[in-house]
Amino acid sequence: MLIKEIQKILDAQLLVGESLLDTEVHTACGSDMMSDVLAFVKDQAVLITGLLNQQAIRTAAMMDMVCVIFVRGKQPSEEILEVAKENGIAVMTTSYRMFTACGMLYEAGLNGGLSTK
Amino acid sequence: MSGNTLHYHYVVPGDDFTRAGMASSAVKQVLKQLGLDPETVRKMAISLYEGEINMVIHASGGEIDVDIDDEKIVAVLTDHGPGIEDIELAMQEGWSTASEQVRGLGFGAGMGLPNMKKYSDYMNIESKPGSGTTVTVMVNIK
Numbered sequence: 005m006l007i008k009e010i011q012k013i014l015d016a017q018l019l020v021g022e023s024l025l026d027t028e029v030h031t032a033c034g035s036d037m038m039s040d041v042l043a044f045v046k047d048q049a050v051l052i053t054g055l056l057n058q059q060a061i062r063t064a065a066m067m068d069m070v071c072v073i074f075v076r077g078k079q080p081s082e083e084i085l086e087v088a089k090e091n092g093i094a095v096m097t098t099s100y101r102m103f104t105a106c107g108m109l110y111e112a113g114l115n116g117g118l119s120t121k
Numbered sequence: 122m123s124g125n126t127l128h129y130h131y132v133v134p135g136d137d138f139t140r141a142g143m144a145s146s147a148v149k150q151v152l153k154q155l156g157l158d159p160e161t162v163r164k165m166a167i168s169l170y171e172g173e174i175n176m177v178i179h180a181s182g183g184e185i186d187v188d189i190d191d192e193k194i195v196a197v198l199t200d201h202g203p204g205i206e207d208i209e210l211a212m213q214e215g216w217s218t219a220s221e222q223v224r225g226l227g228f229g230a231g232m233g234l235p236n237m238k239k240y241s242d243y244m245n246i247e248s249k250p251g252s253g254t255t256v257t258v259m260v261n262i263k
């Protein structure tokens with residue numbers, strides 16, 4: 005799935021990372037707890053989160069993820085977007101809630117990755 | 122870089138949680154530029170990031186020293202915070218003394234030190250209650 009398809013499915017607003025729209029991704033994870041993302045995620049490319057701070061972006065960067073999606077219509081600050089630019093991460097925001105956003109992407113073919121059940 | 126050791130020193134400010142992770146990001150950038158394989162880079166980046174977050178949450182910041190040679194990356198994280206009373210307990214997954222406020226920021230799930238152990242090839246903690254903590258993590262270069 006391309007990042008621009010994710011944007012379309014979630015009716016999301018792209019805030020940073022236009023150049024990444026044609027990047028292909030296969031896996032995603034949804035979490036508000038960054039320690040869990042760092043502990044259990046492997047090779048997932050997309051982070052879906054309700055945690056609105058710079059650490060959400062930094063965590064994604066540490067894990068080599070390429071896209072962060074904020075749910076429930078959360079609008080990240082300029083500072084957060086700046087960290088995303090520095091790290092080459094696409095950022096979008098969707099008005100869907102976490103469960104719904106994850107479900108829609110799963111149904112469309114994104115999965116949780118090989119190392120997860 | 123044959124035979125050489127690269128040394129980097131970072132000061133981690135303790136007053137601003139939102140900025141925590143800047144040193145880890147900088148180290149990750151250095152490792153990438155050295156052309157190390159992505160798995161090695163990621164292991165070190167995650168270990169350092171968890172350590173850096175710990176420093177800010179628990180110890181009002183500290184310092185990080187990173188040495189890189191042909192075989193390994195070694196990071197020493199030093200703080201002058203309250204120290205760890207029971208290291209064995211602190212190493213248990215899920216055990217945390219972090220505040221509700223920290224949990225609201227996405228950390229404090231009691232995974233920090235276990236994650237550092239999980240992703241590093243060697244880890245050592247020295248701590249004295251009242252005088253601070255020094256954590257050493259090492260990742261072998263493949």
